Amino acid sequence: MTNNIDASVPALSLKMEGFEAPATIAMSMRARVLAAEGKKVISLALGQPDFFTPKVAIDAAYQAALDGQTKYPPIDGYVSLKKAVQQKFQLENNLDYGLDEIMVANGVKQILFNALMATLDAGMDDEVVIPAPYWTSYPIMVRFLGGQPKYVVCSEDSNFTLKASDLRAVMSEKTKWFILNSPSNPTGAVWSKESLLAIAEVLRDYPKVWIFADEIYEHLVFDGQQHYSLAHLAPDLKDRILTANGASKTYAMPGWRIGYAGGPKRLIKAMLKIQSNSTSGACSVSQAAAVAALHHGTQAVEEMKQAYDRRRKMMQDAFSNMPGVTCAVPQGAFYVYPGIKGCIGKTSAGGRKIENDQDFAESLLDEQYVAVVPGSAFGLSPYLRISYAADDAVLEEACKRIATFIKQLVN
Structure with a gap:
């Protein structure tokens, strides 16, 4: 104080x-x-x-504005974008989410903020396990919302990927969340299928722990590497995994502020309650741009x-x-x-x-x-x-x- x-x-x-x-x-x-x-x-x-930003996305935003899509958007996102996200999860991640298990927000930052705010209890010593190096906002948000960051180091010797044994060493009954970011900001590390399966085995021993999978860089993988979604590799954990992504990195749309997530219905519902009383829905024309990017931005x-x-x-x-x-x-x-x-x-x-x-x-x-x-x-x-x-x-x-x-x- x-x-x-x-x-x-x-x-x-x-x-x-x-x-x-x-x-x-x-x-x-x-x-x-x-x-x-x-x-x-x-x-x-x-x-x-x-x-x-791809021209197809810009054109879609312009047309949406001309068509009058400039009113307050739905809190959870337009159905057109949620369906595009649903299809993306199915085709690219082998994940099936109902539309009531998908939400749109003002970037992945808001997705995480909403999730932490909906689950962390100040004064209860809730811990959030964060592999280091980490994206700078992770621990800042955790502390702000009353949680305690707990770090597990990913060393250069392991190319900055997490060892399951190191994760197990820091998990406890106080752990409320585990944050997974692959490909990683700041290191560019990509966690292999084998390492993710080993991590899933640890998380099975802690059934009360939520899992945040930040997959914002999923399309930017090199050297023959492949991105894997934990919710697909470990379907028994899917009901406590929040898979987050967005348009910023993949489609060069950081200023459009579109993030989205798929996750358990009750968590999504709680997050939307928070969003409805803070920012409301994401920008209407940005959502139209994101729909076009998801459908036509591959090239x-x-x-x-x-x-x-x-x-x-x-x-x-x-x-x-x-x-x-x-x-x-x-x-x-x-x-x-x-x-x-x-x-x-x-x-x-x-x-x-x-x-x-x-x-x-x-x-x-x-x-x-x-x-x-x-x-x-x-x-x-x-x-x-x-x-x-x-x-x-x-x-x-x-x-x-x-x-x-x-x-x-x-x-």
């Missing part, structure tokens, strides 16, 4: 203590400030596609995937040749997660002592004008999360600047 609250002014909730913007956004904001000062900044901090997805794969190889090769740096091969998403243990303890050309990955990221931005996010924001240091959702020439220049920064470090 804070002791310096001014009693003469209206107070903020104590929940706001420690409730900060994700580090990805914070680094991006720092980059914008430097850019406004005239610096030639390259920002690889945000995880958003650099491609345009655009394949073209983007090929570009990501090319960039992935370029970035991994570049970091593998930098002294003091390690770089596991990312098999999905659009991030690399290089380790910089060999750079810690050195001093930058600008005279800053590099004590941790936060120092490295801040010095890199100040001296070479490249914005990346320190691994500490994702729960595992010393690493950097670097998005390669940018033009090839931009990425090449960024790698040159990072290599220069590292070359100029001195003991």
